[in-house]
Amino acid sequence: MKDTPLSNCERDFLLKAIEEKKRLDGRQTYDYRKMKITFGTDYGCCFVDLGRTRVMAQVSGELVAPKENRPNEGIMFFNIELSPMASPAFEQGRQSELSVKLNRQLERCLRNSKCIDTESLCVVSGVKVWQIRVDVHMLNHDGNLMDAASIAAITALCHFKRPDVGIQGDEVTVYSPEERDPIPLSIYHMPISVSFSFFQQGTYLLVDPCEREERVMDGLLMIAMNKHREICSIQSSGGIMLLKEQVMRCSKIASVKVSEITELISKALENDKRARKAGGRCGFAESMPQERITALKTDETSVEMTDASETANDIVQKAEVPLQTVPSPVVPAPGVGQVGEGLQNTWGLEEEEDGDEEEEEQQMEEEQDEKEDSREGDVVEISDSEEEEVVILHPETQDKTSKKAASSSNQKGAETSKQRKKN
Amino acid sequence: MFSGLREKVGQVLVPGDEFCLEIPETLSLSEPMKPEKVLLGPGLKRKGDRKLLVVKSGVLRHKQPHVFWVENQQRRYVPARGETVIGIITVKSGDVFKVDVGGSEQASLSYLAFEGATKRNRPNVQVGDLVFAQFSVANQHMEPELVCVDSAGRANGMGVFGAGGLLFSVSLGLIRRLLRPRSDVLSDLQKLLPCELVVGMNGRLWARASSVQQTLVVSNLLQSCDTMSPPQRQQLFRRAAQGAL
Numbered sequence: 001m002k003d004t005p006l007s008n009c010e011r012d013f014l015l016k017a018i019e020e021k022k023r024l025d026g027r028q029t030y031d032y033r034k035m036k037i038t039f040g041t042d043y044g045c046c047f048v049d050l051g052r053t054r055v056m057a058q059v060s061g062e063l064v065a066p067k068e069n070r071p072n073e074g075i076m077f078f079n080i081e082l083s084p085m086a087s088p089a090f091e092q093g094r095q096s097e098l099s100v101k102l103n104r105q106l107e108r109c110l111r112n113s114k115c116i117d118t119e120s121l122c123v124v125s126g127v128k129v130w131q132i133r134v135d136v137h138m139l140n141h142d143g144n145l146m147d148a149a150s151i152a153a154i155t156a157l158c159h160f161k162r163p164d165v166g167i168q169g170d171e172v173t174v175y176s177p178e179e180r181d182p183i184p185l186s187i188y189h190m191p192i193s194v195s196f197s198f199f200q201q202g203t204y205l206l207v208d209p210c211e212r213e214e215r216v217m218d219g220l221l222m223i224a225m226n227k228h229r230e231i232c233s234i235q236s237s238g239g240i241m242l243l244k245e246q247v248m249r250c251s252k253i254a255s256v257k258v259s260e261i262t263e264l265i266s267k268a269l270e271n272d273k274r275a276r277k278a279g280g281r282c283g284f285a286e287s288m289p290q291e292r293i294t295a296l297k298t299d300e301t302s303v304e305m306t307d308a309s310e311t312a313n314d315i316v317q318k319a320e321v322p323l324q325t326v327p328s329p330v331v332p333a334p335g336v337g338q339v340g341e342g343l344q345n346t347w348g349l350e351e352e353e354d355g356d357e358e359e360e361e362q363q364m365e366e367e368q369d370e371k372e373d374s375r376e377g378d379v380v381e382i383s384d385s386e387e388e389e390v391v392i393l394h395p396e397t398q399d400k401t402s403k404k405a406a407s408s409s410n411q412k413g414a415e416t417s418k419q420r421k422k423n
Numbered sequence: 424m425f426s427g428l429r430e431k432v433g434q435v436l437v438p439g440d441e442f443c444l445e446i447p448e449t450l451s452l453s454e455p456m457k458p459e460k461v462l463l464g465p466g467l468k469r470k471g472d473r474k475l476l477v478v479k480s481g482v483l484r485h486k487q488p489h490v491f492w493v494e495n496q497q498r499r500y501v502p503a504r505g506e507t508v509i510g511i512i513t514v515k516s517g518d519v520f521k522v523d524v525g526g527s528e529q530a531s532l533s534y535l536a537f538e539g540a541t542k543r544n545r546p547n548v549q550v551g552d553l554v555f556a557q558f559s560v561a562n563q564h565m566e567p568e569l570v571c572v573d574s575a576g577r578a579n580g581m582g583v584f585g586a587g588g589l590l591f592s593v594s595l596g597l598i599r600r601l602l603r604p605r606s607d608v609l610s611d612l613q614k615l616l617p618c619e620l621v622v623g624m625n626g627r628l629w630a631r632a633s634s635v636q637q638t639l640v641v642s643n644l645l646q647s648c649d650t651m652s653p654p655q656r657q658q659l660f661r662r663a664a665q666g667a668l
Binding site: 002004005006007008009010011012013016017020022024025026 | 511513523525549551552553585586587588589590629635636638639642643
C-alpha cells in the first residue's frame with residue numbers, strides 16, 4: 001500500500017511556517033519532542049517514544065564461534081526492522097533503501113564507536129564468544145527514526161544482562177539466572193544520534209524533524225555523540241552544501257541535546273533498577289496506563305499560543321502592523337552558537353521581544369478604540385481636518401469551497417468593518 | 424419491538440452484540456396491526472430475520488422516531504456514495520486524474536467533471552493539488568469515482584482549492600461532529616478565532632486563518648479536541664483564548 005501523498009498546500013505551508021520559525025507541533029527550532037523511555041519485563045527490552053514515533057529494541061545473546069581474524073572478541077549484530085505497522089509505506093520483508101541507511105548508521109554509531117567492550121564477551125578464545133544481537137523494531141513512524149532507534153538500542157544494551165558462564169576444563173556451562181546473577185555488558189560510553197534537517201539549501205535548520213518536515217526537507221545531518229562531547233559518527237545526506245560554521249553549530253547543539261538525553265536514559269535505568277529491586281511490578285505491561293475503549297485519552301497536543309491574545313485585534317491591526325524584522329536567517333559568525341555556551345536561544349528571544357512590542361501596540365490601539373467607541377455614540381460628525389480611513393477587509397471566503405467558513409468570515413467582516421482612524 | 428435497542432441508547436456497544444426482535448405473544452383483533460420500523464445507520468447490521476448485529480464499537484445513538492446508529496471514532500475511511508471528501512491528486516493520466524482519498528483504493532476523477540470544463544477547456548489541476556469532490560460511484564466492486572459538480576452542473580463549492588492553508592487529518596467521529604448542524608465544536612472555534620475550514624468526510628480537514636501561527640493554532644486545537652469531552656474541550660478553548668497555552 002502506498003503512503004499518503006504530500007499535497008502542495010502542505011509543502012508550501014510547512015516551508016512558510018519554517019521561514020516564520022514555527023513548527024507544526026508548536027515546538028521551537030531546537031526542541032525535541034516529548035521523549036519517554038520504558039522497559040520490558042525481560043532484561044534488554046526497551047521502548048522509546050519520541051512524540052508519536054515509537055521504537056522497540058530487544059537485545060539477545062548467543063554463544064557462537066568468533067570471527068577468525070578476531071578470536072577473542074565478541075560479535076555485535078544490529079538489525080533494524082521497518083514493518084508496515086509503522087507506516088503503510090514500509091513493505092514487509094524487503095530491505096528498503098531507508099532501512100539499509102538506518103542500519104548502517106546504527107552500526108557506525110554503536111559498533112564503530114567501540115562503546116561496548118567486545119573483549120569481555122569472549123568465553124573461550126577462538127572457540128566461544130558471545131554474539132550480542134540488537135533488533136530494533138519500528139512501531140510507529142512520525143519522523144526521526146534514527147534518533148529514536150539509537151536511543152532505544154543503547155538503552156537496551158545498557159539494560160541487558162547476559163547469563164553468567166563458567167568454564168571447567170573444556171566444558172562451558174551457562175548458568176540460569178536462578179543459579180547465578182546475570183552480568184550486564186560493559187559499556188564505555190553512550191553514543192546518541194541527533195538529527196538536523198535543513199531547509200532551503202541550508203538556510204533554516206530544525207532539530208528532530210517530524211514526518212511531514214522530513215518530507216519537505218532538503219538535507220539531513222546526523223551527528224552521533226556521547227556526553228563527553230566526542231563525535232562518534234557524522235553523516236550528511238540529501239546532497240546539500242553545508243558550511244563549516246553550520247556543522248560546528250550543529251555539533252554544539254548536539255552536545256547539549258546528548259547530555260540531556262543521556263541524563264534521561266540514566267534516570268530511566270535507575271528507576272527501572274529500583275523497581276526491580278523492590279520486587280514491585282515493572283516492565284512494559286505495567287508502564288502502560290489502563291486504557292479502556294471508552295476512556296478518553298487526555299494526550300493534548302501542545303499548542304503554541306504566543307500571540308493568541310492578539311487574535312481578536314489582529315485583523316484590525318493588520319492594516320497598521322509594521323514590517324516585522326525577521327531575524328537574519330543566515331547562520332552567524334563562529335562563536336555565536338548560543339546553545340552550546342549556556343546562553344539562550346536567540347530565535348526564541350527575538351520572538352518574545354516582538355511579542356512585547358506587539359502587545360504595547362495593541363494596548364495603544366485599544367485605547368484608541370475606546371476613544372472611538374465613545375465618539376460613536378455622538379451624532380456629531382468629526383471634522384474633516386482629521387484624516388479618516390475605513391478599512392474593510394472583504395471576507396475572501398465567499399467564493400471559496402468552504403461551507404463552514406461562511407459564518408466565521410462574516411464575523412470577521414463585521415469586526416473589521418469598524419471605522420479606524422489613521423494617525 | 425426492539426425495546427432492548429431503545430434501552431441501550433447512549434451506552435457503549437462492541438462488535439458482536441446482538442439484539443433480538445420480540446414478537447408480541449397475543450395479537451389484538453380489534454386494533455389494526457401497526458407495522459413498526461427500525462432504520463439502521465452505520466455500525467448496525469441486519470442478521471437473519473429478526474436479529475440485529477452490532478459491527479462497530481461505539482455509543483448507540485437514536486433519532487426519533489426510529490433511526491439507530493453507532494457513533495464511533497474510527498480513522499479508516501470507507502468511501503460511500505454522495506459523501507464529500509478532500510482528495511489529493513496523485514496522477515494525471517489521459518482524461519482522468521487519480522485521487523488519493525485515504526480509502527483502500529485511489530479514486531478516479533474525470534477532467535470533465537469540473538464546472539465549465541469541456542474537451543477544449545481543461546481544468547488547471549496539478550499533481551499534489553487538493554480537490555473537494557463528491558463520490559458518484561462508491562461500492563465494493565468498482566473503483567470509486569469522484570465528481571466536482573452537482574447534478575445541475577454547478578461547482579457548488581467543489582473543485583480545486585487549498586492555497587495557503589494546512590491539511591491535517593482527524594478521526595471520522597470529529598468530522599461528523601463538525602458537520603452536524605449547530606456543531607458545538609465549530610461554535611466554540613468560531614468564538615475563538617475566525618478561520619476558513621474545509622471538512623472532508625474522509626477525515627481530512629483543511630484550515631486557513633489570517634496567519635501561519637493562527638492556522639497552526641486551529642489545526643492543533645482541532646486535533647487535540649478529537650478525544651476530548653465537551654467540558655475538557657471548553658477548558659482547552661478557554662485557555663487558548665487567554666493565550667495561556
